[in-house]
Amino acid sequence: MATKKKPAKKTARKSAARAVRTGSRGAAFSPATVIAAEARHLMNTYKRPDIVFTRGRGCHVYDSEGREYLDFLGGIAVNALGHAHPRLVKVIRREAARAIHLSNLFHNPYQGPLAEKLSKWSGLDRVFFTNSGTEAIEGALKLARAYAHGKAQGGAAKKTRILALENSFHGRTFGAVSITYPAKYREPFEPLVPGVEFVRCNDVADLEAKFDDTVCAIVIETIQGEGGVFPITLEFWERVRALASKHDAALIADEIQCGLGRTGRYFAYQKFDTRPDIVTVAKPLAGGLPLGAILANEQFAAAFKPGLHGTTFGGGPLICAAALEFLTVIEEKGLLEQIRERGAELRAGIETLAEMFPFIREVRGEGLIIGVDLTIDGGPLVQEALKRGLLINCTHEHILRLLPPYIITRRDIAEFLKRFEAVLVQARKTPGAHSGSLEQPKADAKAAAALAATR
Numbered sequence: 001m002a003t004k005k006k007p008a009k010k011t012a013r014k015s016a017a018r019a020v021r022t023g024s025r026g027a028a029f030s031p032a033t034v035i036a037a038e039a040r041h042l043m044n045t046y047k048r049p050d051i052v053f054t055r056g057r058g059c060h061v062y063d064s065e066g067r068e069y070l071d072f073l074g075g076i077a078v079n080a081l082g083h084a085h086p087r088l089v090k091v092i093r094r095e096a097a098r099a100i101h102l103s104n105l106f107h108n109p110y111q112g113p114l115a116e117k118l119s120k121w122s123g124l125d126r127v128f129f130t131n132s133g134t135e136a137i138e139g140a141l142k143l144a145r146a147y148a149h150g151k152a153q154g155g156a157a158k159k160t161r162i163l164a165l166e167n168s169f170h171g172r173t174f175g176a177v178s179i180t181y182p183a184k185y186r187e188p189f190e191p192l193v194p195g196v197e198f199v200r201c202n203d204v205a206d207l208e209a210k211f212d213d214t215v216c217a218i219v220i221e222t223i224q225g226e227g228g229v230f231p232i233t234l235e236f237w238e239r240v241r242a243l244a245s246k247h248d249a250a251l252i253a254d255e256i257q258c259g260l261g262r263t264g265r266y267f268a269y270q271k272f273d274t275r276p277d278i279v280t281v282a283k284p285l286a287g288g289l290p291l292g293a294i295l296a297n298e299q300f301a302a303a304f305k306p307g308l309h310g311t312t313f314g315g316g317p318l319i320c321a322a323a324l325e326f327l328t329v330i331e332e333k334g335l336l337e338q339i340r341e342r343g344a345e346l347r348a349g350i351e352t353l354a355e356m357f358p359f360i361r362e363v364r365g366e367g368l369i370i371g372v373d374l375t376i377d378g379g380p381l382v383q384e385a386l387k388r389g390l391l392i393n394c395t396h397e398h399i400l401r402l403l404p405p406y407i408i409t410r411r412d413i414a415e416f417l418k419r420f421e422a423v424l425v426q427a428r429k430t431p432g433a434h435s436g437s438l439e440q441p442k443a444d445a446k447a448a449a450a451l452a453a454t455r
Protein backbone atom coordinates (compact mmCIF):
# COMPACT_ATOMS: atom_id res chain seq x y z
CA MET A 1 0.00 0.00 0.00
CA ALA A 2 1.38 3.39 -0.92
CA THR A 3 2.06 5.64 2.07
CA LYS A 4 0.99 9.24 1.79
CA LYS A 5 3.95 11.56 1.38
CA LYS A 6 4.01 14.69 3.51
CA PRO A 7 3.17 17.60 1.21
CA ALA A 8 6.19 19.86 0.72
CA LYS A 9 3.92 22.89 1.17
CA LYS A 10 3.00 21.89 4.72
CA THR A 11 6.68 21.55 5.66
CA ALA A 12 7.40 24.98 4.24
CA ARG A 13 4.50 26.45 6.21
CA LYS A 14 5.77 24.82 9.39
CA SER A 15 9.25 26.22 9.00
CA ALA A 16 7.85 29.66 8.18
CA ALA A 17 5.80 29.55 11.38
CA ARG A 18 8.92 28.55 13.26
CA ALA A 19 10.71 31.50 11.68
CA VAL A 20 8.08 33.87 13.05
CA ARG A 21 8.34 32.32 16.48
CA THR A 22 12.12 32.50 16.56
CA GLY A 23 12.22 35.87 14.88
CA SER A 24 14.96 34.66 12.56
CA ARG A 25 15.52 35.95 9.04
CA GLY A 26 12.98 34.87 6.47
CA ALA A 27 9.99 35.27 8.80
CA ALA A 28 6.62 34.47 7.23
CA PHE A 29 5.50 38.08 7.27
CA SER A 30 7.18 41.15 5.98
CA PRO A 31 7.74 43.76 8.70
CA ALA A 32 7.06 46.48 6.11
CA THR A 33 3.59 44.98 5.44
CA VAL A 34 2.80 44.80 9.15
CA ILE A 35 3.86 48.40 9.67
CA ALA A 36 1.88 49.56 6.63
CA ALA A 37 -1.25 47.76 7.88
CA GLU A 38 -0.89 49.49 11.27
CA ALA A 39 -0.44 52.87 9.62
CA ARG A 40 -3.58 52.30 7.58
CA HIS A 41 -5.85 50.69 10.20
CA LEU A 42 -4.75 51.52 13.74
CA MET A 43 -5.86 54.68 15.50
CA ASN A 44 -2.99 57.06 15.53
CA THR A 45 -2.08 56.98 19.24
CA TYR A 46 1.56 55.83 19.27
CA LYS A 47 4.75 56.87 17.49
CA ARG A 48 6.52 53.57 16.94
CA PRO A 49 9.97 52.87 15.49
CA ASP A 50 10.08 50.68 12.36
CA ILE A 51 10.80 47.49 14.27
CA VAL A 52 8.60 44.44 14.79
CA PHE A 53 9.42 42.46 17.92
CA THR A 54 8.59 38.81 17.68
CA ARG A 55 9.80 37.19 20.89
CA GLY A 56 11.67 37.59 24.13
CA ARG A 57 13.71 35.45 26.50
CA GLY A 58 14.88 36.57 29.93
CA CYS A 59 16.04 40.20 29.75
CA HIS A 60 16.27 40.24 25.94
CA VAL A 61 13.80 40.74 23.11
CA TYR A 62 14.31 39.92 19.43
CA ASP A 63 12.98 41.61 16.32
CA SER A 64 11.77 40.03 13.08
CA GLU A 65 15.31 40.23 11.70
CA GLY A 66 16.70 38.29 14.64
CA ARG A 67 18.39 41.31 16.23
CA GLU A 68 18.75 41.13 20.00
CA TYR A 69 17.88 44.01 22.37
CA LEU A 70 18.62 44.32 26.06
CA ASP A 71 15.28 45.20 27.64
CA PHE A 72 15.60 47.92 30.29
CA LEU A 73 12.01 49.01 29.77
CA GLY A 74 10.32 45.69 30.61
CA GLY A 75 7.10 46.48 28.77
CA ILE A 76 6.90 49.68 30.90
CA ALA A 77 7.41 47.98 34.27
CA VAL A 78 5.34 44.93 33.36
CA ASN A 79 7.74 42.08 32.48
CA ALA A 80 9.21 41.81 35.95
CA LEU A 81 10.29 38.19 35.41
CA GLY A 82 11.59 39.02 31.95
CA HIS A 83 10.24 37.19 28.93
CA ALA A 84 9.12 33.56 28.66
CA HIS A 85 9.91 32.80 32.29
CA PRO A 86 9.60 28.99 32.48
CA ARG A 87 7.45 28.97 35.62
CA LEU A 88 4.98 31.47 34.17
CA VAL A 89 4.89 29.67 30.85
CA LYS A 90 4.16 26.38 32.60
CA VAL A 91 1.27 27.79 34.67
CA ILE A 92 -0.25 29.66 31.72
CA ARG A 93 -0.13 26.51 29.54
CA ARG A 94 -1.67 24.40 32.29
CA GLU A 95 -4.48 26.84 33.04
CA ALA A 96 -5.22 27.60 29.38
CA ALA A 97 -6.10 23.95 28.96
CA ARG A 98 -8.37 24.10 32.03
CA ALA A 99 -10.34 27.38 32.08
CA ILE A 100 -9.24 30.71 30.65
CA HIS A 101 -12.36 32.51 31.86
CA LEU A 102 -15.26 31.55 34.06
CA SER A 103 -17.17 34.49 35.53
CA ASN A 104 -17.16 36.62 38.61
CA LEU A 105 -20.61 35.20 39.30
CA PHE A 106 -18.79 32.07 40.52
CA HIS A 107 -15.76 31.14 42.62
CA ASN A 108 -12.52 30.13 40.90
CA PRO A 109 -9.58 28.38 42.57
CA TYR A 110 -7.10 31.28 42.42
CA GLN A 111 -8.74 34.60 43.38
CA GLY A 112 -8.89 33.72 47.07
CA PRO A 113 -5.26 32.57 47.45
CA LEU A 114 -4.02 35.51 45.35
CA ALA A 115 -6.01 37.99 47.45
CA GLU A 116 -4.66 36.33 50.58
CA LYS A 117 -1.07 36.80 49.43
CA LEU A 118 -1.64 40.42 48.41
CA SER A 119 -3.20 41.07 51.83
CA LYS A 120 -0.20 39.51 53.54
CA TRP A 121 2.23 41.58 51.46
CA SER A 122 0.37 44.87 51.88
CA GLY A 123 -1.07 44.64 55.38
CA LEU A 124 -4.50 45.51 53.92
CA ASP A 125 -7.59 43.35 54.25
CA ARG A 126 -9.51 42.99 51.00
CA VAL A 127 -8.95 42.92 47.25
CA PHE A 128 -10.92 43.63 44.07
CA PHE A 129 -9.37 42.47 40.77
CA THR A 130 -9.42 44.64 37.64
CA ASN A 131 -8.08 44.43 34.07
CA SER A 132 -5.67 47.36 34.12
CA GLY A 133 -4.14 50.09 36.22
CA THR A 134 -6.54 52.78 35.14
CA GLU A 135 -9.47 50.56 36.05
CA ALA A 136 -7.99 49.98 39.51
CA ILE A 137 -7.80 53.76 39.92
CA GLU A 138 -11.44 54.16 38.82
CA GLY A 139 -12.51 51.54 41.36
CA ALA A 140 -10.44 53.12 44.13
CA LEU A 141 -12.05 56.52 43.50
CA LYS A 142 -15.50 54.93 43.48
CA LEU A 143 -14.71 53.13 46.73
CA ALA A 144 -13.65 56.38 48.41
CA ARG A 145 -16.80 58.16 47.19
CA ALA A 146 -19.02 55.22 48.26
CA TYR A 147 -17.43 55.32 51.72
CA ALA A 148 -18.02 59.07 51.99
CA HIS A 149 -21.64 58.70 50.80
CA GLY A 150 -22.18 55.94 53.34
CA LYS A 151 -21.04 58.30 56.08
CA ALA A 152 -23.05 61.23 54.81
CA GLN A 153 -25.97 62.24 57.01
CA GLY A 154 -28.33 64.80 55.46
CA GLY A 155 -26.24 67.65 54.06
CA ALA A 156 -22.91 65.90 54.57
CA ALA A 157 -22.99 64.67 50.95
CA LYS A 158 -20.57 67.48 50.13
CA LYS A 159 -17.64 65.21 51.02
CA THR A 160 -16.76 64.56 47.38
CA ARG A 161 -13.51 66.46 46.68
CA ILE A 162 -10.50 64.48 45.51
CA LEU A 163 -6.93 65.72 45.93
CA ALA A 164 -4.16 64.56 43.61
CA LEU A 165 -0.60 65.76 43.08
CA GLU A 166 0.97 67.99 40.47
CA ASN A 167 3.12 65.98 38.04
CA SER A 168 0.96 62.87 38.59
CA PHE A 169 -0.07 60.15 36.14
CA HIS A 170 -2.90 57.74 37.00
CA GLY A 171 -4.23 56.46 33.67
CA ARG A 172 -6.40 57.25 30.67
CA THR A 173 -10.02 56.59 31.64
CA PHE A 174 -12.14 59.56 32.73
CA GLY A 175 -11.66 59.34 36.50
CA ALA A 176 -7.97 58.53 36.20
CA VAL A 177 -7.30 61.24 33.62
CA SER A 178 -9.17 63.75 35.80
CA ILE A 179 -6.58 63.23 38.58
CA THR A 180 -3.63 63.20 36.12
CA TYR A 181 -1.83 66.53 36.17
CA PRO A 182 -0.27 67.33 32.76
CA ALA A 183 -2.74 69.40 30.76
CA LYS A 184 -1.94 67.50 27.54
CA TYR A 185 -3.61 64.37 28.96
CA ARG A 186 -6.65 66.18 30.41
CA GLU A 187 -7.65 69.23 28.43
CA PRO A 188 -8.63 67.56 25.13
CA PHE A 189 -11.26 65.54 27.02
CA GLU A 190 -12.86 68.22 29.18
CA PRO A 191 -15.25 68.43 30.96
CA LEU A 192 -13.74 65.88 33.32
CA VAL A 193 -14.84 64.44 36.65
CA PRO A 194 -15.54 67.46 38.86
CA GLY A 195 -14.20 68.05 42.35
CA VAL A 196 -10.48 67.40 41.68
CA GLU A 197 -7.76 69.71 42.96
CA PHE A 198 -4.00 69.38 42.59
CA VAL A 199 -1.50 69.81 45.42
CA ARG A 200 2.14 70.68 44.79
CA CYS A 201 4.20 67.52 45.19
CA ASN A 202 5.97 67.38 48.60
CA ASP A 203 4.62 70.85 49.53
CA VAL A 204 3.16 70.47 53.02
CA ALA A 205 1.83 74.04 53.20
CA ASP A 206 -0.12 73.62 49.95
CA LEU A 207 -1.47 70.28 51.21
CA GLU A 208 -2.65 71.78 54.48
CA ALA A 209 -4.31 74.68 52.67
CA LYS A 210 -6.36 72.35 50.45
CA PHE A 211 -7.27 69.52 52.86
CA ASP A 212 -10.51 69.86 54.83
CA ASP A 213 -13.67 67.90 55.65
CA THR A 214 -14.98 68.10 52.08
CA VAL A 215 -12.14 65.84 50.84
CA CYS A 216 -13.07 62.18 50.38
CA ALA A 217 -9.72 60.99 48.98
CA ILE A 218 -6.14 61.95 48.26
CA VAL A 219 -4.30 59.96 45.61
CA ILE A 220 -0.52 59.71 45.60
CA GLU A 221 2.04 57.79 43.58
CA THR A 222 4.60 56.83 46.24
CA ILE A 223 7.20 57.39 43.52
CA GLN A 224 5.92 59.39 40.55
CA GLY A 225 6.85 57.19 37.60
CA GLU A 226 5.64 58.78 34.38
CA GLY A 227 6.30 62.15 36.04
CA GLY A 228 10.02 61.39 36.01
CA VAL A 229 10.80 59.19 39.03
CA PHE A 230 10.15 61.67 41.86
CA PRO A 231 9.74 60.10 45.32
CA ILE A 232 7.33 61.38 47.99
CA THR A 233 9.17 62.68 51.06
CA LEU A 234 8.63 61.23 54.51
CA GLU A 235 7.46 64.59 55.87
CA PHE A 236 4.83 64.93 53.13
CA TRP A 237 3.63 61.34 53.50
CA GLU A 238 3.21 61.67 57.26
CA ARG A 239 1.22 64.88 56.89
CA VAL A 240 -0.99 63.29 54.23
CA ARG A 241 -1.62 60.32 56.53
CA ALA A 242 -2.46 62.55 59.47
CA LEU A 243 -4.82 64.79 57.48
CA ALA A 244 -6.58 61.87 55.78
CA SER A 245 -7.23 60.27 59.18
CA LYS A 246 -8.34 63.55 60.73
CA HIS A 247 -10.86 64.24 57.95
CA ASP A 248 -11.96 60.61 57.47
CA ALA A 249 -10.73 60.64 53.85
CA ALA A 250 -9.08 57.76 52.00
CA LEU A 251 -5.32 57.85 51.48
CA ILE A 252 -4.95 56.06 48.14
CA ALA A 253 -1.43 55.00 47.16
CA ASP A 254 -1.07 54.38 43.44
CA GLU A 255 1.61 51.67 43.35
CA ILE A 256 0.83 50.59 39.81
CA GLN A 257 4.35 51.40 38.62
CA CYS A 258 6.44 51.44 41.81
CA GLY A 259 4.78 48.58 43.73
CA LEU A 260 5.02 44.78 43.83
CA GLY A 261 8.77 44.59 44.39
CA ARG A 262 10.05 47.30 42.05
CA THR A 263 11.81 49.23 44.86
CA GLY A 264 13.12 46.12 46.61
CA ARG A 265 10.17 46.20 49.03
CA TYR A 266 6.79 44.59 48.43
CA PHE A 267 5.34 48.11 48.22
CA ALA A 268 7.15 51.42 47.94
CA TYR A 269 5.12 52.87 50.86
CA GLN A 270 6.68 50.31 53.17
CA LYS A 271 9.62 52.61 53.70
CA PHE A 272 7.20 54.69 55.81
CA ASP A 273 5.84 53.56 59.17
CA THR A 274 2.21 54.20 58.26
CA ARG A 275 -0.05 52.55 55.70
CA PRO A 276 -2.44 53.90 53.09
CA ASP A 277 -6.14 52.95 53.27
CA ILE A 278 -6.35 51.89 49.64
CA VAL A 279 -3.61 50.73 47.25
CA THR A 280 -3.80 50.22 43.50
CA VAL A 281 -1.52 47.76 41.67
CA ALA A 282 -1.34 46.42 38.11
CA LYS A 283 1.58 46.34 35.62
CA PRO A 284 3.74 43.37 36.79
CA LEU A 285 1.00 41.63 38.79
CA ALA A 286 0.39 38.76 36.36
CA GLY A 287 3.84 38.73 34.74
CA GLY A 288 2.64 40.36 31.51
CA LEU A 289 -1.00 39.32 31.39
CA PRO A 290 -3.38 42.22 32.07
CA LEU A 291 -4.40 42.28 35.72
CA GLY A 292 -4.81 45.04 38.28
CA ALA A 293 -6.14 45.16 41.80
CA ILE A 294 -7.56 47.49 44.43
CA LEU A 295 -6.43 46.61 47.96
CA ALA A 296 -8.20 48.24 50.89
CA ASN A 297 -8.46 48.09 54.64
CA GLU A 298 -11.65 46.73 56.16
CA GLN A 299 -12.97 50.20 56.98
CA PHE A 300 -13.04 51.36 53.35
CA ALA A 301 -13.55 47.96 51.69
CA ALA A 302 -16.86 47.62 53.53
CA ALA A 303 -18.28 50.43 51.37
CA PHE A 304 -18.59 48.02 48.41
CA LYS A 305 -21.70 45.86 48.67
CA PRO A 306 -22.83 43.19 46.19
CA GLY A 307 -23.78 44.79 42.88
CA LEU A 308 -22.13 48.17 43.57
CA HIS A 309 -19.01 47.44 41.53
CA GLY A 310 -17.94 44.67 39.17
CA THR A 311 -16.11 43.51 36.06
CA THR A 312 -16.54 40.78 33.46
CA PHE A 313 -12.90 39.86 32.93
CA GLY A 314 -11.03 40.95 36.07
CA GLY A 315 -9.55 38.10 38.09
CA GLY A 316 -10.13 35.16 35.75
CA PRO A 317 -8.59 31.82 36.74
CA LEU A 318 -5.71 31.74 34.23
CA ILE A 319 -4.58 35.25 34.98
CA CYS A 320 -4.86 34.85 38.78
CA ALA A 321 -2.89 31.60 38.62
CA ALA A 322 -0.13 33.44 36.71
CA ALA A 323 -0.16 36.26 39.28
CA LEU A 324 0.05 33.81 42.16
CA GLU A 325 3.04 32.20 40.49
CA PHE A 326 4.68 35.61 39.95
CA LEU A 327 4.37 36.54 43.63
CA THR A 328 5.53 33.08 44.69
CA VAL A 329 8.64 33.32 42.49
CA ILE A 330 9.49 36.66 44.12
CA GLU A 331 9.25 35.07 47.56
CA GLU A 332 10.98 31.80 46.78
CA LYS A 333 13.87 33.30 44.82
CA GLY A 334 14.53 36.12 47.30
CA LEU A 335 14.07 38.61 44.48
CA LEU A 336 13.52 41.63 46.74
CA GLU A 337 17.08 41.43 48.01
CA GLN A 338 18.35 40.90 44.48
CA ILE A 339 16.39 43.98 43.27
CA ARG A 340 17.99 46.11 45.98
CA GLU A 341 21.49 44.85 45.16
CA ARG A 342 21.23 45.08 41.36
CA GLY A 343 19.46 48.43 41.67
CA ALA A 344 22.30 49.86 43.77
CA GLU A 345 24.88 48.57 41.28
CA LEU A 346 23.00 50.00 38.32
CA ARG A 347 22.59 53.36 40.01
CA ALA A 348 26.25 53.51 41.05
CA GLY A 349 27.24 52.78 37.43
CA ILE A 350 25.04 55.57 36.10
CA GLU A 351 26.31 57.98 38.74
CA THR A 352 29.85 57.26 37.56
CA LEU A 353 28.75 58.09 34.02
CA ALA A 354 27.14 61.29 35.35
CA GLU A 355 30.58 62.44 36.44
CA MET A 356 31.79 62.06 32.85
CA PHE A 357 28.76 63.54 31.08
CA PRO A 358 27.71 66.87 32.59
CA PHE A 359 24.39 66.81 30.73
CA ILE A 360 23.21 64.19 33.25
CA ARG A 361 21.64 66.50 35.81
CA GLU A 362 20.52 63.95 38.39
CA VAL A 363 19.99 60.23 38.93
CA ARG A 364 16.91 59.33 41.00
CA GLY A 365 15.01 56.26 42.12
CA GLU A 366 15.22 53.15 44.19
CA GLY A 367 15.69 49.49 43.35
CA LEU A 368 14.85 49.00 39.69
CA ILE A 369 12.97 52.21 38.96
CA ILE A 370 15.59 54.75 37.97
CA GLY A 371 15.29 58.17 36.35
CA VAL A 372 18.21 59.83 34.59
CA ASP A 373 17.41 63.53 34.41
CA LEU A 374 19.12 65.31 31.51
CA THR A 375 19.73 68.91 30.61
CA ILE A 376 19.13 67.91 26.98
CA ASP A 377 16.33 66.36 24.99
CA GLY A 378 16.19 62.62 25.75
CA GLY A 379 14.34 61.48 22.60
CA PRO A 380 17.46 61.20 20.41
CA LEU A 381 19.20 59.18 23.14
CA VAL A 382 16.34 56.67 23.18
CA GLN A 383 16.68 56.30 19.40
CA GLU A 384 20.44 55.93 19.62
CA ALA A 385 19.99 53.31 22.36
CA LEU A 386 17.62 51.39 20.09
CA LYS A 387 20.24 51.39 17.33
CA ARG A 388 22.69 49.94 19.82
CA GLY A 389 20.27 47.20 20.94
CA LEU A 390 19.02 48.81 24.14
CA LEU A 391 15.39 49.47 25.13
CA ILE A 392 14.91 52.48 27.38
CA ASN A 393 12.26 55.16 27.62
CA CYS A 394 12.06 58.93 27.98
CA THR A 395 9.43 60.83 29.92
CA HIS A 396 8.79 64.58 30.10
CA GLU A 397 11.19 65.00 27.13
CA HIS A 398 14.34 64.93 29.24
CA ILE A 399 14.13 62.14 31.82
CA LEU A 400 15.31 58.70 30.78
CA ARG A 401 13.43 56.02 32.66
CA LEU A 402 14.82 52.55 33.39
CA LEU A 403 12.48 49.76 34.47
CA PRO A 404 14.40 46.54 33.88
CA PRO A 405 13.09 43.09 34.86
CA TYR A 406 13.70 41.97 38.46
CA ILE A 407 15.86 39.11 37.17
CA ILE A 408 18.65 41.24 35.64
CA THR A 409 22.13 39.96 36.35
CA ARG A 410 25.43 41.74 36.99
CA ARG A 411 26.32 40.85 33.41
CA ASP A 412 23.20 42.55 32.07
CA ILE A 413 24.07 45.67 34.05
CA ALA A 414 27.64 45.68 32.75
CA GLU A 415 26.29 45.31 29.20
CA PHE A 416 23.76 48.09 29.78
CA LEU A 417 26.41 50.48 31.11
CA LYS A 418 28.68 49.75 28.12
CA ARG A 419 25.94 50.42 25.58
CA PHE A 420 24.57 53.40 27.52
CA GLU A 421 28.01 55.00 27.67
CA ALA A 422 28.26 54.67 23.89
CA VAL A 423 24.86 56.41 23.62
CA LEU A 424 26.08 59.26 25.82
CA VAL A 425 29.31 59.59 23.83
CA GLN A 426 27.24 59.86 20.65
CA ALA A 427 25.04 62.55 22.25
CA ARG A 428 28.15 64.56 23.10
CA LYS A 429 29.44 64.19 19.53
CA THR A 430 26.24 65.47 17.94
CA PRO A 431 25.20 68.51 19.96
CA GLY A 432 23.09 69.78 17.04
CA ALA A 433 20.73 66.85 17.50
CA HIS A 434 19.75 68.01 20.99
CA SER A 435 17.93 70.96 22.36
CA GLY A 436 19.22 72.07 25.77
CA SER A 437 22.70 72.42 27.17
CA LEU A 438 25.30 69.68 26.87
CA GLU A 439 27.66 71.42 29.21
CA GLN A 440 25.63 72.55 32.16
CA PRO A 441 28.09 73.15 35.01
CA LYS A 442 27.61 70.76 37.93
CA ALA A 443 26.86 73.61 40.37
CA ASP A 444 23.91 74.70 38.19
CA ALA A 445 22.88 71.10 37.87
CA LYS A 446 22.67 70.73 41.65
CA ALA A 447 20.51 73.85 41.91
CA ALA A 448 18.25 72.61 39.11
CA ALA A 449 17.94 69.22 40.79
CA ALA A 450 17.02 70.83 44.11
CA LEU A 451 14.37 72.82 42.30
CA ALA A 452 13.07 69.73 40.54
CA ALA A 453 12.84 67.84 43.84
CA THR A 454 10.37 70.41 45.15
CA ARG A 455 7.98 69.88 42.23
Ligand SMILES: Cc1ncc(COP(=O)(O)O)c(C=O)c1O
Nearest residue numbers: 132133134169170171225256257
Ligand atom coordinates in the same frame (compact mmCIF):
# COMPACT_ATOMS: atom_id res chain seq x y z
C1 LIG B 1 1.30 55.20 38.43
C2 LIG B 1 0.38 54.72 37.34
N1 LIG B 1 -0.93 54.66 37.57
C3 LIG B 1 -1.79 54.23 36.64
C4 LIG B 1 -1.35 53.83 35.38
C5 LIG B 1 -2.33 53.34 34.37
O1 LIG B 1 -2.18 51.96 34.21
P1 LIG B 1 -2.72 51.23 32.88
O2 LIG B 1 -1.90 51.72 31.74
O3 LIG B 1 -2.55 49.76 33.17
O4 LIG B 1 -4.15 51.58 32.74
C6 LIG B 1 0.01 53.89 35.10
C7 LIG B 1 0.50 53.52 33.76
O5 LIG B 1 1.58 53.86 33.35
C8 LIG B 1 0.90 54.34 36.10
O6 LIG B 1 2.22 54.42 35.87
